Amino acid sequence: MIRLDAQRSYWEKALSTHSRELTVAGALVLLLGALAPIAPNFFEWQPFVSRLSSQMPALVLALGVALVIMTRQIDISIGSQFSMCAVVAGVTAASGKPLGIAILAAMGAGAVMGVLNGALVAWMKLPSIVVTLATLVIWQETLRLWQKGRLLALPEGIQWFGMSQGAGQALVISTALVLLAVMAWGMRNLSVGRFIHATGSDAEAARLAGIRPRLVTFGVFVFMGLLAGLAAVLNLVQSPQVQPNGGEGLELKAIAAAVVGGVAINGGRGTLAGVFLGLLLLANVNPALTHFHQPPYWEKAIQGLVILLAVAADGVRRKKRMD
Numbered sequence: 001m002i003r004l005d006a007q008r009s010y011w012e013k014a015l016s017t018h019s020r021e022l023t024v025a026g027a028l029v030l031l032l033g034a035l036a037p038i039a040p041n042f043f044e045w046q047p048f049v050s051r052l053s054s055q056m057p058a059l060v061l062a063l064g065v066a067l068v069i070m071t072r073q074i075d076i077s078i079g080s081q082f083s084m085c086a087v088v089a090g091v092t093a094a095s096g097k098p099l100g101i102a103i104l105a106a107m108g109a110g111a112v113m114g115v116l117n118g119a120l121v122a123w124m125k126l127p128s129i130v131v132t133l134a135t136l137v138i139w140q141e142t143l144r145l146w147q148k149g150r151l152l153a154l155p156e157g158i159q160w161f162g163m164s165q166g167a168g169q170a171l172v173i174s175t176a177l178v179l180l181a182v183m184a185w186g187m188r189n190l191s192v193g194r195f196i197h198a199t200g201s202d203a204e205a206a207r208l209a210g211i212r213p214r215l216v217t218f219g220v221f222v223f224m225g226l227l228a229g230l231a232a233v234l235n236l237v238q239s240p241q242v243q244p245n246g247g248e249g250l251e252l253k254a255i256a257a258a259v260v261g262g263v264a265i266n267g268g269r270g271t272l273a274g275v276f277l278g279l280l281l282l283a284n285v286n287p288a289l290t291h292f293h294q295p296p297y298w299e300k301a302i303q304g305l306v307i308l309l310a311v312a313a314d315g316v317r318r319k320k321r322m323d
Contacts, residue, residue, distance in 0.1 A: 020262035020313075021274040028281045031288055039291040053169040055283045056176035057082070057235040059276065061254040062261075063183055064227035066275045067220045069258055071213075072200045072267025073121060073128040075221065077113070078228055078254060080139035082247030085110045085232035087143060090152040090242035099158060106236075107229030113139065114225020118218035136251075143244045152242040159240055172234050179230075184272040196220065200267025249300065256303040257282055259310040282306070 035042050042048075061078050068075045089106035093099060113135065120131045160168025187193035195216050198206040203213040236242060261278030263270030286299045 020260075020310075021271060021277055024261060024274065024277045024281055028277065028284070031281065031284055035284075035288060035291055039287075042287065042291065049166075049169050049173070051283065051287070053172045053238065055279060056172050057231040058250060058253050058257070058283070059176050059279050060179060060227050060231035060234060061250055062257040062275050062279050063180060063272055064220075064224040065251075065254045066258040066261075066263045066270055066272060067196055068128075068224055069255070069263050069265060070196050070200045070267055070270050071217050071220050072203070073217060073220070074255070075117060075128065075132045075224055076251050076255070077117065077132040077136035077139065078224065079247035079249060079251040080136045080143075081110055081113045081225060081228035082232050082235075082250055083143055083243075083245060084113065084139045085229040086236050086242050086246055087147060087152065087244055089229075089233055089236055090154060093154055093158050094152060096155070099161065102158075103229075103233050106232050107226050110225035110227070110229030110232070111222055112225070113228070114222040117225070118221030121221060122214040122218035147244040149244060152244070154236070154240055154242065159237055161237055168237060172237065175230075175234060180272060180276055187272060192216075192219075197268055200264075200269075202268075252300060252303050252307075253279075253282060256306050256310075260306045265311050 032043075061082065065075055065078055085106040088109040089102040092105040093102040097105075117128075117131055117135055120126045121128045161171055163171070187196070195206070195211050198209065198211055199213045199216045206213050206216075232247075235246065257279035258270070258275050259265055259278070260281065261270070261274030261276070263275065282303060285302050286296055289296055289298055
């Protein structure tokens with residue numbers, strides 16, 4: 001009897017802890033179930049792989065911004081960082097440098113932008129929403145002056161990493177999923193995961209416990225920049241050219257995926273598995289709108305609504321806990 005009670009308590013706690021992830025998984029299943037009878041081709045293997053590979057850059061961004069939100073910060077400049085990193089990688093590749101150098105250049109550029117955001121937020125204690133709004137505009141205007149809206153053609157051997165499309169798609173997908181698995185493991189088993197959660201839950205209590213919240217905050221912004229560079233590369237290899245504004249709107253999608261996946265907007269809580277589920281749900285909204293004969297521009301409105309609902313749900317949960 002005691003064992004049954006213990007097992008029941010364990011499952012009740014697990015369901016309570018992962019209620020958001022389970023809700024998102026259920027919504028994804030319902031959406032796919034609604035598509036099944038009206039769009040059977042939607043589930044064919046090659047279109048599925050193509051859709052999945054196209055979403056991997058957004059997944060990488062969402063993983064990074066999830067860590068930022070867990071520390072009770074926000075980064076709305078990630079779309080502009082993505083665009084800047086893509087152009088840096090494209091210009092480097094077009095100059096005749098190997099793809100490996102272009103990848104390092106993109107991630108280096110992202111890290112520099114992350115250092116700027118992190119220094120202003122962590123060390124100068126400026127509000128992250130203000131800092132990243134400013135840097136968003138700075139990177140956008142820099143790209144506008146630099147490229148003047150021109151598309152940048154990539155040399156041969158860049159698309160799909162110089163492999164066949166199928167092999168390239170497999171590499172893009174596996175890179176993002178391995179990153180997800182490694183980060184999820186690290187958040188559960190390494191000190192850095194506990195430091196991030198503690199900083200977001202209560203920075204002062206974390207400081208008294210020997211954690212350096214400013215350093216943690218600085219680190220997640222720099223890591224966000226690195227991931228913006230990686231995401232840009234994973235997107236760049238899927239096309240023969242670079243669009244200077246290719247990252248516009250990605251910040252909304254990444255933040256929405258993180259928040260709907262269970263990352264608390266007030267910090268200190270969330271799982272990366274939930275972020276992945278949140279992205280899969282949002283990624284299927286646009287195809288669903290098409291198959292249901294609805295205008296595709298509803299996608300961003302739905303993403304905004306999802307953020308509002310998730311924030312409201314967090315507020316209700318927090319109020320219940322306080323009561």
